[in-house]
Amino acid sequence: MSILTPFKNLMQRFQPKMMAVGINHNAELSEKDAFISRQIPKPKPAEGELLVKISASSVNPIDIKTRVNYHLDGIFKVLGLDAVGEVEALGKNVDDFVVGDQVFYTGTQPQIGTNAQYQVIKAALVAHAPRELSASQAAAMPLTSITAYDILHQAFGLTVERDSVQDKTLLIINGAGGVGSILIQLAKYIGLTVIATAGNKESRAWEEGLGADHVLDYHEDLAGQLSKLGYPKVDYIANLQDTDAYWDLMVNTIKPFGRIAGIVTNTKPVDIGALKEIGAQFTWVFILARGNFNHNLQEQGDILTKIATLLDEGELKSTATKFYQGLSVESLKQATKIVEGHHTLGKVVIDYQEDEQ
Amino acid sequence: MSILTPFKNLMQRFQPKMMAVGINHNAELSEKDAFISRQIPKPKPAEGELLVKISASSVNPIDIKTRVNYHLDGIFKVLGLDAVGEVEALGKNVDDFVVGDQVFYTGTQPQIGTNAQYQVIKAALVAHAPRELSASQAAAMPLTSITAYDILHQAFGLTVERDSVQDKTLLIINGAGGVGSILIQLAKYIGLTVIATAGNKESRAWEEGLGADHVLDYHEDLAGQLSKLGYPKVDYIANLQDTDAYWDLMVNTIKPFGRIAGIVTNTKPVDIGALKEIGAQFTWVFILARGNFNHNLQEQGDILTKIATLLDEGELKSTATKFYQGLSVESLKQATKIVEGHHTLGKVVIDYQEDEQ
Missing domain, CATH: 3.40.50.720 (NAD(P)-binding Rossmann-like Domain)
Known part of the structure; x- marks a missing residue:
């Protein structure tokens, strides 16, 4: 035990936390603990990263594939790739965004995904969210x-x-x-x-x-x-x-x-x-190969900027068809169940801002 | 028998002929008649085509594949894809070449290939031959x-x-x-x-x-x-x-x-x-898909123009390593034998101008 351990423990007690919903084994959706919620450390943005307060996400078939194939038994993993949210903090060398910007993105498969209150994300993957769409409508769009x-x-x-x-x-x-x-x-x-x-x-x-x-x-x-x-x-x-x-x-x-x-x-x-x-x-x-291998990330930010423009101009419309309210074990389970049924039209979205709708 | 048949027969007797070396079944190279020579009609260029008097060709592995898989028993087929030669006549709407130009090309799999004294070829596939190389040296290059x-x-x-x-x-x-x-x-x-x-x-x-x-x-x-x-x-x-x-x-x-x-x-x-x-x-x-499906033919002419420049500038050198003299059953058989041995370095060329070397 290092001489610093007591201080570390003390610091951890005061480290900001956030709520996240995830898995800790490759559960069938019907199992009671297929999803669990946890308080985990709120992340901090490193150089080139944004800290985003997530306001909506959507479920993609790859989230299901990841859950079904998950083999790190007992280790908490947070699913979710798509996100819409507000920039809450910036790491060094981020030029394209300021605190308060509404953004959307997809693109990495980290241990802590977007089914959480916050996420840090490389700025290159991110674009300003479409202005004319609600967070839920926009959350359907990035990965697809x-x-x-x-x-x-x-x-x-x-x-x-x-x-x-x-x-x-x-x-x-x-x-x-x-x-x-x-x-x-x-x-x-x-x-x-x-x-x-x-x-x-x-x-x-x-x-x-x-x-x-x-x-x-x-x-x-x-x-x-x-x-x-x-x-x-x-x-x-x-x-x-x-x-x-x-x-x-x-x-x-x-x-x-x-x-x-x-x-x-x-x-x-x-x-x-x-x-x-x-x-x-x-x-x-x-497309996740870009994020996973840190390859041409800016390409994704640029594509999303273009998509946001086309959505705002009405050239494209959101593909969101089903909406669940609040980030919770129950909402994630319901949303996932729809996507797992294989007959989803468009996208299933979870709006984290329970009070707004 | 049409009333015109006697005239057609008469015309055919005076139709210009050319010598070609080809196959009429899927022969083993060891067979005596693996290759045969024939006098066949000299072709005429249609719109967009050149008539080329061929001065050298080279053997490619695909010529061997074509011979081995040939199933039109008894029907004369002339192999050969690469050619260097002189433009002898032009069809309508050919702008990039004049009679007397030295050219090289590859790119179609017609019934009558380049193992003949003449061939008609779409001008889009053709480029001016490199000036600094002999016909034999240049004939190694187009397809590869x-x-x-x-x-x-x-x-x-x-x-x-x-x-x-x-x-x-x-x-x-x-x-x-x-x-x-x-x-x-x-x-x-x-x-x-x-x-x-x-x-x-x-x-x-x-x-x-x-x-x-x-x-x-x-x-x-x-x-x-x-x-x-x-x-x-x-x-x-x-x-x-x-x-x-x-x-x-x-x-x-x-x-x-x-x-x-x-x-x-x-x-x-x-x-x-x-x-x-x-x-x-x-x-x-x-690359033969272009010629076979009449797709973006000009791309091949453009690539060969660039290759000719690089050859003339000494940036590239001819890959010809073996040379046979004269278009004949014997020279084609010998050249093919080398390529069929699978250990050819570079290319095997046949020079049709027997007197020059």
């Missing part, structure tokens, strides 16, 4: 918007500017989820003809409302439906559902020199060779 | 140079300008063949650190002579050799040898956000999923 942007720009090589594309068709496999709901809008904005798949009437109506030119029923033969529509082959495919199940369809449906983007890891090896002869490519989009 | 350029530019996203890259490492799996021999040079030109594999002393010396910074023995543990060199992970990998055999090595050796290019079709499905979490990508490079 950056993913949709990366699909169009990085994987397809397209410019995300209004009507910058002519006479090109995009097939979105699963257009109704979080990424699909913003990808339909962004793709229409840049001028693509958008064909999206849906599994039921509600999803079909949702996708048409977001601007999809055609909606296909994924329970039926997709190739046949595409041919009937007059699009037996398409220029771009975004597979937001299942890389294995749709591989053959994608290979048979993509045009020569077409581009396919996938966001769901395959479970079996795939035959990439069929793409080679036609000059086509398959590209992964996984 | 465009492939190397596409690897660096399209697959890796790099700019092909002198010293445009800093502190990045490229692993070339098989640096001694046609593509490897020019890729080593182009990669060094743009500033990459180049590590190439070789199977014997002769290949090692050849690769070092072309500028490779390090040469690894592919009979031994490559991962161990890379670690020993201080490059346990690399930024880029060009697999010019065997996509299946090196897949695991590539996945384990590529850095986060690295890029892998392949030019050899896989024979089994591959696990692409391992690349996703680290933000890395695998991209096919198959």
Whole structure:
């Protein structure tokens, strides 16, 4: 025991705390302690970081994947990637923000995620939140918007500017989820003809409302439906559902020199060779790799700045469809249950400011 | 029989002919009639095409693949993709060339390839030949140079300008063949650190002579050799040898956000999923898809114009190592035999102008 230990203990007693909701094992959602709440130290921003008081977050499928695969039994982990909030403090060398700014972001998978009252986050990942949207509406957007942007720009090589594309068709496999709901809008904005798949009437109506030119029923033969529509082959495919199940369809449906983007890891090896002869490519989009490997972080801040502008201008609309109030074990469990049901339209949001709505 | 048939027959008797060497079945090279020579009609350039009197060609591995897989028994097919020659006639709407120009090109897989006295070729695929090189030296370059350029530019996203890259490492799996021999040079030109594999002393010396910074023995543990060199992970990998055999090595050796290019079709499905979490990508490079699908042909002419300049300036040197004289069954058989042996250094060329050398 160091001579300083008594002082350290004393200091810890007065260290500011915050409330967080998390997990400590890979629980089934039905378990009583699937989520638990804790008082943990309030973090301090280091150089290049912001301390953000979080006002809303949203649940993404990756949060569920992380919980189900969690193996550090007994070690508290806070999930959550998306956040909207207010800048409460700045680390050194942060130029783009001041205390009091409303911001939004996504992008790292730290031990303490956004299901907490506060988070420190690298400023490069952050953008000013859209002014015209509520915190809840904005919280639906960061992870899915950056993913949709990366699909169009990085994987397809397209410019995300209004009507910058002519006479090109995009097939979105699963257009109704979080990424699909913003990808339909962004793709229409840049001028693509958008064909999206849906599994039921509600999803079909949702996708048409977001601007999809055609909606296909994924329970039926997709190739046949595409041919009937007059699009037996398409220029771009975004597979937001299942890389294995749709591989053959994608290979048979993509045009020569077409581009396919996938966001769901395959479970079996795939035959990439069929793409080679036609000059086509398959590209992964996984935006968390930026944060996890500290690579081009500013790109995410820049993309979100653009997304915020398009939201404020009404070119895009929030994909939030369900709202839960207050950061609590119960609200997180309910929100997660919806996303785990796999038939969510758009995004499920948790508003931390219980009193406001 | 039409009333015009006698006139057609008469016209055919006076139609100009040319000599071509080709195949009419998927022969083993040891068969006596593996290659045959024929007098066939001399082609005429259509709109946007050039008629080229070919003075030299080179053998590429894809010529062998085409012969081995040929299934149109009894139908004469002329192999050969690379050509250097003189423009003898122009179709309509050709602006960039005049009769008498020395040109070089590659890029389509027609029934009548470049192992003939003449060929018609779309002008967009063609560039003026390097002035400082002999026809034989230049004939080694088109297909492999465009492939190397596409690897660096399209697959890796790099700019092909002198010293445009800093502190990045490229692993070339098989640096001694046609593509490897020019890729080593182009990669060094743009500033990459180049590590190439070789199977014997002769290949090692050849690769070092072309500028490779390090040469690894592919009979031994490559991962161990890379670690020993201080490059346990690399930024880029060009697999010019065997996509299946090196897949695991590539996945384990590529850095986060690295890029892998392949030019050899896989024979089994591959696990692409391992690349996703680290933000890395695998991209096919198959330049003949442009010609086969009539896609961005001018890109190939433009790349070759740049390659010709770099050759004339001495920044690149011809990769031709073996020369055969005269377009004949015998010369084509000999040249093909060398390439089929799989241990060719650089390229094997056939000079059609027998009298000159």
